[in-house]
Amino acid sequence: MASARGVLGVQGGGGGGSGRFKRALLRNLIIGLRKGGVASREMGFRERKDAIKRAADAALASARGAAPCWSRSLAADVVAQQHRSSGTANSSGECCKAPPPSPRKMIVCKKILRRSLRRPRPGNATTSKKYGAGVVARAMLMRKRTSVLKEIVPGGKALDVCTLMAETLDYAVSLKAQVDVMQLLVRILQEQNAIALEKQ
Amino acid sequence: MEGRAGGGGGSGGGDYISSLLNSSPRLDFGLLAGGVPVMDGVVAAGADAGGDCLDKLCGDPGFAERAARLSSFNGQRYAGAAGLFEMPPPAPAASIGDFGCGGVGSREASSVSDPASTMKDAIAKKRKAPGGKGKGKEPSLSTSCQVGEEKESDAKRYKTGEGEKESPVKPKAELAGSDSSVEDGVQKQGKGKNAKPVEPPKDYVHVRARRGQATDSHSLAERVRRERISQRMKVLQDLVPGCNKVIGKALMLDEIINYVQSLQRQVEFLSMKLATVNPLDFSNLPTLLYKDMYQACGPSASPVFSLESSNSAFPFSEQGDVFQSFVPNTMENQCTLNQLDLALSQATNAQYAFQDGTANANLQQRNFWEDDLQSVFHIENGQSQENGVSAPSFHGQLQAGHMKMEF
Numbered sequence: 030m031a032s033a034r035g036v037l038g039v040q041g042g043g044g045g046g047s048g049r050f051k052r053a054l055l056r057n058l059i060i061g062l063r064k065g066g067v068a069s070r071e072m073g074f075r076e077r078k079d080a081i082k083r084a085a086d087a088a089l090a091s092a093r094g095a096a097p098c099w100s101r102s103l104a105a106d107v108v109a110q111q112h113r114s115s116g117t118a119n120s121s122g123e124c125c126k127a128p129p130p131s132p133r134k135m136i137v138c139k140k141i142l143r144r145s146l147r148r149p150r151p152g153n154a155t156t157s158k159k160y161g162a163g164v165v166a167r168a169m170l171m172r173k174r175t176s177v178l179k180e181i182v183p184g185g186k187a188l189d190v191c192t193l194m195a196e197t198l199d200y201a202v203s204l205k206a207q208v209d210v211m212q213l214l215v216r217i218l219q220e221q222n223a224i225a226l227e228k229q
Numbered sequence: 230m231e232g233r234a235g236g237g238g239g240s241g242g243g244d245y246i247s248s249l250l251n252s253s254p255r256l257d258f259g260l261l262a263g264g265v266p267v268m269d270g271v272v273a274a275g276a277d278a279g280g281d282c283l284d285k286l287c288g289d290p291g292f293a294e295r296a297a298r299l300s301s302f303n304g305q306r307y308a309g310a311a312g313l314f315e316m317p318p319p320a321p322a323a324s325i326g327d328f329g330c331g332g333v334g335s336r337e338a339s340s341v342s343d344p345a346s347t348m349k350d351a352i353a354k355k356r357k358a359p360g361g362k363g364k365g366k367e368p369s370l371s372t373s374c375q376v377g378e379e380k381e382s383d384a385k386r387y388k389t390g391e392g393e394k395e396s397p398v399k400p401k402a403e404l405a406g407s408d409s410s411v412e413d414g415v416q417k418q419g420k421g422k423n424a425k426p427v428e429p430p431k432d433y434v435h436v437r438a439r440r441g442q443a444t445d446s447h448s449l450a451e452r453v454r455r456e457r458i459s460q461r462m463k464v465l466q467d468l469v470p471g472c473n474k475v476i477g478k479a480l481m482l483d484e485i486i487n488y489v490q491s492l493q494r495q496v497e498f499l500s501m502k503l504a505t506v507n508p509l510d511f512s513n514l515p516t517l518l519y520k521d522m523y524q525a526c527g528p529s530a531s532p533v534f535s536l537e538s539s540n541s542a543f544p545f546s547e548q549g550d551v552f553q554s555f556v557p558n559t560m561e562n563q564c565t566l567n568q569l570d571l572a573l574s575q576a577t578n579a580q581y582a583f584q585d586g587t588a589n590a591n592l593q594q595r596n597f598w599e600d601d602l603q604s605v606f607h608i609e610n611g612q613s614q615e616n617g618v619s620a621p622s623f624h625g626q627l628q629a630g631h632m633k634m635e636f
Contacts, residue, residue, distance in 0.1 A: 062503075074504055082500040167479060174482040181489050191454060194461035197485060201468060204492040211499040218506045 050092060050203075054210045057088030079114065083107050089207045097199045098192070102184025 061084035090104040178193060179185040182200050185193050459478065466472045466481055469488045 078501050078504040081503050082497065085496060085500055170479045171482070174479060174486065177486055178482065178489075181486060181493070191457050191461065194458055194465065197489065198461065198465050198468060201465070201485070201489055201492065204489065204496065208492055208495045208499065211496065211503065215499060215502050215506065218503070222506065 047206075051206050051210050053092040054088055054206055055214065057091050058085055058210060058214065061085070061088050076114075079110075083110055083114075085207060085211060089203055093199075093203050097196055098188060099183045099185065099196050099200045100203075106183060 062081065064084075086103055087107045090100045090107065093100040095101055175190050175193065178197060179188070182193065182197050185196060188196060462478060462481055465485050469481075469485050472481055472484045472488075
């Protein structure tokens with residue numbers, strides 16, 4: 030069918046990642062959707078949408094592999110969400126990812142962080158003279174933006190700026206591929222429905 | 230002189246990555262992990278030019294190496310930055326020059342590369358030489374470093390710590406900003422193949438000071454770090470549509486943030502759309518997908534959808550199990566998501582037991598499935614060629630395949 034072929038154009042091309050990656054994505058997505066029982070009618074709309082999104086994220090993380098940091102973090106998120114939604118508290122101990130750092134450690138970490146931020150670095154006097162106000166302002170903007178980026182990229186909070194950039198790159202490409210695959214799927218299903226309707 | 234192969238000379242980091250993204254579909258995996266270190270390392274693409282490498286490149290050794298390099302690259306970054314001094318003997322702060330960012334905003338003319346990545350790149354021997362666009366990222370080694378600001382994309386110079394050919398490097402380690410001599414470090418990249426079997430631990434990252442720049446270790450490390458960040462941002466700039474016109478880190482970051490956010494919103498929207506598709510049944514999927522996938526993606530896709538058609542007894546109850554299979558391994562870096570896929574494949578393979586096809590058909594399908602899985606996980610191509618696998622050995626092979634994968 031010409032339309033189906035047109036649909037496929039999305040798959041083959043696009044700058045969102047390799048064909049192989051997309052194939053894997055599509056496969057994982059379909060499997061995930063079926064496993065998620067999305068075809069059952071009992072779910073409400075919202076539930077369904079969440080389940081689909083979870084399946085999509087899991088498919089993405091699984092297709093991408095364990096290499097990048099965001100992918101592992103995303104996978105962990107998916108699992109956490111699923112346990113939450115299904116309400117299963119079974120063996121949540123082992124199901125959790127790393128237990129949150131003990132409160133004491135967190136306090137210590139925070140202290141160190143605060144101290145490092147507050148105390149001017151040695152030689153900072155000279156640098157502040159060297160760099161004008163404009164530069165400092167620019168640095169603050171950068172910091173703001175990097176913090177935003179850290180929120181966006183899964184697992185980005187623990188990364189330094191340099192790794193964060195690499196992760197962002199990877200994540201952006203994979204996201205694009207995911208979007209493409211999902212668009213493809215939507216089109217296919219809609220066509221399928223249209224065909225089924227025509228037959229009736 | 231620059232010993233890089235001519236074709237390789239044209240392949241700067243940006244070219245490499247952008248052409249990968251646009252032209253060769255299969256290389257992107259390599260890109261994703263390896264693109265970044267390649268950027269500031271050498272793209273020793275010269276030797277292996279052309280599309281004939283595509284197949285090999287999608288394969289694993291290069292990919293695995295790049296992935297390994299990426300991790301070691303990151304780990305080494307600070308080690309290298311800390312040991313910025315090329316000669317072990319002399320006292321650090323004195324002799325090493327620092328190239329410099331004149332300030333936060335200005336761009337550096339020279340850059341520091343991690344020699345380990347250089348070496349590994351050269352050794353990997355599986356690089357594609359893209360018909361690069363001449364974006365400024367190309368390490369134009371013949372460009373001389375000019376004192377004063379210039380665009381960061383130019384004049385990257387590479388030096389190794391091993392000092393294999395670099396006699397001029399040592400004495401010039403002084404604050405010689407004005408001398409602006411180009412380092413012939415490039416030739417290493419061509420010869421790197423012969424030279425370094427052993428990698429890193431001794432590598433130093435060489436930084437040249439520009440005139441009037443501070444040379445203490447802190448600022449050196451800072452500059453190295455900033456350089457890497459800016460390199461990556463350049464890659465991102467090529468990636469994000471519409472970012473080319475924007476100059477400046479902050480604006481680019483804005484664009485990138487917008488882009489990623491919009492992609493995420495699109496995913497939400499699409500999942501909503503999928504939720505409205507009613508009925509959401511996959512039984513007819515193969516008929517539509519099969520033809521197109523088969524045509525476009527190759528025969529390996531077909532058995533995937535023959536799988537779909539056998540969905541009669543698909544276990545919907547396994548909802549939780551799939552994800553549980555990789556939860557315990559979340560902390561491990563390796564094979565975390567293999568487990569997921571393994572569980573998926575095992576679950577789906579269970580279907581074959583119900584299927585009353587011939588043993589042969591099952592076998593064929595399993596082989597294709599295995600191939601597909603392996604291809605997804607970049608397992609050695611050689612391994613995936615075996616087709617006459619018998620049923621019992623399937624799982625064993627799959628396990629082996631998974632274990633082979635390194636991330």
